[in-house]
Amino acid sequence: MQNLQNIAEDEIDLGQLVSTLWRGRLAIVAATVAGVAIAAFHIANTNPTFQADALLQLEERTGSLALPSSLSAMVDNDPRSVTEIEILRSRMVLGRAIADQNLDWRVTPDTMPLVGTMFSRYRFPLLDAVIPARFVRPGDGIELDNLVVPPSMLNESFTLILTSETEYRLLLPDDLQLEGRVGQPTTHAETGFSLTLARSQAPAGRRFHIRQVDERRAINDLRGRLSVSERGRASGILEVRLTGDNPHENTRALGAVIQAYLSQNISRSAAEAESSLTFIREQLPLAEQTLRIAEAALNAFRQEQVTIDLSLETQTILGQVTRTESELADLQRREDELAQRFTPSHPTYRQLLDERARLEARLENLRDQVGTLPETQRQILNLSREVELAQRIYTELLTRAQEVEVLRASTIGNVRIVDGAGAGPSPVAPRKAMILALGMALGGMAGIGFVLVRNWMRRGIQDPSELEALGMPVFATINYSKDADTEGRREGNLPILAFERSADLTVEALRSLRTSLHFGMLDAGTPSLTLTSSHPDAGKSFLSVNLAAVAAQAGQRVCVIDADLRRGQLRRYFNLPRNAPGLAEVLAGDISFEDAVLQGPHENLFILPTGRYPPNPSELLMRAELPRLIETCAQIFDLTIFDAPPVLAVTDPVILARHTGATIFVARHDVTPKGEAEAAQKTLASAGLKFSGAILNGFDPKKAGGRYGYGYGYGYGYRYEYKQRKE
Known part of the structure; x- marks a missing residue:
């Protein structure tokens, strides 16, 4: 059962949570408005950011130049x-x-x-x-x-x-x-x-x-x-x-970046063409010399053998060998060019090596066929093959040189501007809608957090069951009444609600309290009652006066005594002067009780104010005059109510509790923390006493939240100071 109870206490009451937020709606709205205002200020105080953009296309050089297909081996597609x-973002371009x-x-x-x-x-x-x-x-x-x-x-x-x-x-x-x-x-x-x-x-x-x-x-x-x-x-x-932050400057700067990139791209293409042309020019003299040597060797052999014709079989083999060797020479040149840009592990380089291995195997086979021909035919075939191969290499180099010259002279890179640099009229930042929405969301979250933290920090008693769990039976729950709320009214007279608004629900609750106390005090030693609390502004004085009023209306002779000898305010309910003699003078022996007690607004209601604030209130209450006063009141009145100061502030309530018939703890709904109620119990227990019961005062169903289906809130603060009355 205990575990089930703990689980139930840990569960979140969504209704109460919603009600708490509804009560703090003004704070949430204020925080939301503040968040939107801060977001609007941020937008107004931030320079707008504009964006310029451009579109580039990376093209294949062969397509853009419409060059012969033989140039495709010189470029990367x-x-x-x-x-x-990365080149566009490099230091060179920027x-x-x-x-x-x-x-x-x-x-x-x-x-x-x-x-x-x-x-x-x-x-x-x-x-x-x-x-x-x-x-x-x-x-x-x-x-x-x-x-x-x-x-x-x-x-x-x-x-x-x-x-x-x-x-x-x-x-x-x-x-x-x-x-x-x-x-x-x-x-x-x-x-x-x-x-x-x-x-x-x-x-x-x-x-x-x-x-x-x-x-x-x-x-x-x-x-x-x-x-x-x-x-x-x-x-x-x-x-x-x-x-x-400047659209014109953005366009100008982006255009400069693009032009710098295009210039380096064209320069790079021209540099590659120049490198290839230099290589070809180095090979041309060697190829021409090889051709002249091959032609001279063929002419010398023909003059020696006096033969110039080749058989059909020999001519066929010669053509195949020449083509294969020409292809191998072309592959060798391509390999020399690729070696300047790639490593042997590059896919293009590896494809070239595979092609060369295939051609070498084919050439080896043709050479085996040449070995079966007659000696003269073999010699003529070899010499003719060398001439044709040298002629073809020399012609190919000349053609390549012309093609590369065209490529170098064209000075066109492989980049095309699709859309030039331009800036839109609208800024891309700050994003006003997003920032305002974010400010509203953060402001609302801050407001909700503030309300929840404030509600958590209050930790006031919400239900009579919390007091009963501490072992204090609750005699009554007194409803909150705006007419009875004295917060902020530090001066002037105060109304007695039981006389002015007798039909109020709060007065009905006081009548219920009167009945509960009548039966609860049957075993009390004297018909006297001490009302105390853990902190000021719990409503002790209001309860003391109005409880006495409803008891007087029921035919009981009631005396209410202001036992707060430090800052008692009971006189304000009876329109009495500040210096009127009272409890302090009676306990000091300066005046008799009969001379100090005053008739209230009802024939059965009497009041004994504090009198002048003494310098030693606790010592004054410890005199023998206090029990004699309580005994005298028991003989004259049906009920005597002592309005005592807070028990956690001074020791006066403990002294009164020792002599009165009952001691009641007054807790303010949603204000009095549960920990203070426990501390008040321990204070009395240390003196061998205990509370006879408790009263939950100022209970507002609207403040109780989802538990009662309403939502309402008000702030409450307190400070207790003891002042020495000036003579």
Whole structure:
């Protein structure tokens, strides 16, 4: 059973959770609005980011040049997109683009701290006169035509102050100042610094910060804003994007990057063609010499043998051998070219090696057939074969040389611009809808978290069963009433609800309490009752006065005594002066009880206020006069109610509990923590006493949440201070 109870306590009551959130709806709405406001401020205070894009196609060179098919062996037909992407992002390409368009110049306007971006984007006419003239407004800007910075001043910031529409003052490091005019160069001969301001669109007083960054930093910045990706898989289509806060500058910078990439691509193609042409030119003299030697050997043999004809069989074998050897020579040249770009493990290189092995096997077979011919025929065949082979090699080299010359002269790379650099009119960041939605979500979550944490930190008693679990029988649960709530009313008289609104549900609960106490105190030593709590503002005074009122209305003679000798407030219910004599004077022996007790607003209701606040209230209560007072009250009244201070604050309630017939603990619904109730029990137990029961005061079904089907909330705080009354 205990395990089942623990499991039940650990379960989440969704209804109560929803009700808790509903009670804190104002805090959640406020946090959500704050989140949206912060998101809107972030959007307004962030420069928009624009994007320029372009589209490139990696083509096959043979297709774009319409060259003879024999050139296909000299190029690689694969797009190699990954390689081209890395080349496009390389320092070689980006560095050339930065140098062409001066992308290493930085011009930054002087803006207000924190909110400067917002004030530079939007106009605030009411605040314009208040904002210092040095900070830029919408539309302000300058444009540089030339900037030369010595190496020692790279990455240094220079301040440019406009003194008029056409003049400016430049502040350099080491307290150097230069005066200049728009359109004219401003130089400093000793340092080599030079600046030309092409145009100014700002009034006098505006400040701008100018600097030239080093090449590596400029490249890293440009690379960070540049992104390249391939559309689709192995499509050979590259999408290039560049982001920044100026759409015109983005387009200009991206165009420079693309042009630099195209230039290096063309240069690379021309360099490959030049390398192939150099190789062919080196082979041509050797091939021509080999041809001349072969022709001379054939002519000499024919003159010696006086024979010039070959049989049909010999001619057929000669043709096959010549073609095979020619193919092998062609493969050898191709292998020499491929060896400059690939390793033997490359698929193209391995395919060439397999083809060469096949041709060598075929040539070996033909040579075996040649060995069966007559000697003269063999000699003529071999010599003729060498001539034809040399002639074919020489002719092929000449043809290759012409083809490569055409390729070099064409200066066309394998990259085509499909879409040039261009920027859209709308910014790509910040994403307003997403940021506002995120701000709303985070604000709402923060509000919900605040409400849940606040509710968890309260940990107030919610149900009478919690008090009963501590061993304190609950005599009554008193409903909350706005008319009875004295929070915030620190001065002035207080109403007695039982007299002014006798039909109120709270008064009905007090009547139920009166009945419960009547039967609960049958075995009490005296008809006296002490009401205490663990903290102030639990409603002890309200319960004491109104319980006495309903008991008086029932025909009982009741006396309510303000036993809080430090800050008692019971007099406010009876419109009594602060210095009226009371309990303090009676216990001190300065006045008799009969002279101090006062008639209340009902004939059966009497009141004994605190009197003047004594310096030693606990010692005063420990005198013998207290039991005699309780005995006197028992003889005169049917019920005596002591309104005692909080038991966790002072020891006075323990002293009263020892002499009165019953001691009741007052817990405020949703305010009094369960731990304080346990601590109050231990305080009495340490003196050998215990509570006769408890009262759950200020119970609001709406505050109870889902357990009762309603939701409502109010804040409650307390502080208990003891003050010495001034004479």
